[in-house]
Amino acid sequence: MRELARQGFKEITLLGQNVNAYGKDFTDRNYRFGDLMKDISKIDIPRVRFTTSHPRDFDDHLIEVLAGRGNLVEHIHLPVQSGSTAILKKMSRKYTRESYLELVRKIRAAIPDVVLTTDIIVGFPGETEEQFEETLSLVREVRFDSAFTFIYSPRAGTPAAEMTDDVSAETKKERLKRLNDLMAELSRESNERLKGQIVEVLVEGESKNKANMLSGxxxxxxxxxxxxxxEWIGQFVHVRVTEPQTWYIKAEPVELATVQGAVS
Incomplete structure (x- = not known):
């Protein structure tokens, strides 16, 4: 990580199927993911994020470390998969609807402006309409900014593959549409709240369709x-949000003096 900082990298993402389980298998020391993130926060890289985290292993120490901010960004991807405790049990997720909501409460208490995103599966074997409605109600309660949503399909080698896939394709598609409609509504509301605000953007590239249009x-x-x-690609630029859309934001660059005046 320090070598990446020396090379001038501006953002690093720590990747793992369950990245915050880091350290659980250590037998010679007590050093968990929260300790790793605390050490990384001392390295001169402007932004550090991680994905994907598992609610089961998201402990209080990690929340405390992330609340320290600095280069640890206030965005957490926290896959829930379902809002039904019964379905979560069938998925072997090792947490309940209630414990997930309590985790969200603790995160928001420590990081009030945190942005939460998630993963959700619809049509898991045995999922009833009532259980799907539990997912919708959890999404409304948490108010995720965005979500990766999926229709269940059997995957060889998993316990679920042995279950009867008894939710019809038509029902799965209908549920996915209802979920995506709700997510579009929540995403748009979240983006609308940013209108007029000045935000920092790490420029990633230019548009393939329009000259001089950058994205970040x-x-x-x-x-x-x-x-x-x-020339701004790879740099940090401050922009003012002008036209919030559902899945992205349109903005205009602002002068440094304007930025300093806005935050002073």
Whole structure:
């Protein structure tokens, strides 16, 4: 990580199927993911994020470390998969609806402006309409900014593959549409709250369709489009949000003096 900092990297993402389980298998020391993130926060890389985390292993120490901010961004991808405790049990997720909501409460108490995103599966074997409604109600309660949503399909080698896939394809598609409609509503509301605000964007590249149109991400992983020279690619730029959309934000660059005045 320090070598990446020396090379000038501006954002690092720690990847793992369950990244916050790091350290659980250590037998010679007590050093968990929260300790790792605390040490990483001392390294001179402007932004550090991680994915994907498992609610089961998201402990209080990690929340405390993330609340320290600095280069640890206030965006957490926290896959829930279902809002029904019964379905979560069938998925072997090792947490309940109630414990997930309590975790969200603790995260929000420590990081009030945190942006939460998630993964959700619809149509898991045996999922009833009532259980799907539990997922919708959890999504409304948490108010995720975005979600990766999936229709269940059997995957060889998993316990679920032995279960009867008894939710019809038509029902799965209908549930996915209802979920995606809700997510579009929540995403748009979240983006609308940013209108007029100045945000920091790490410029990732230029549009293939429009000259001088750049795109990048905020600390909270919001996708932003704005006009600017390609020399800005790889740099941090401050922009003012002008036209929030459902899945991305349109913005305009602002002068440094304006930024300093806005935050002073």
């Amino acid at each position: 991400r905020t600390r909270t992983n919001k996708l932003v489009h704005f006009e600017g020279p390609k």
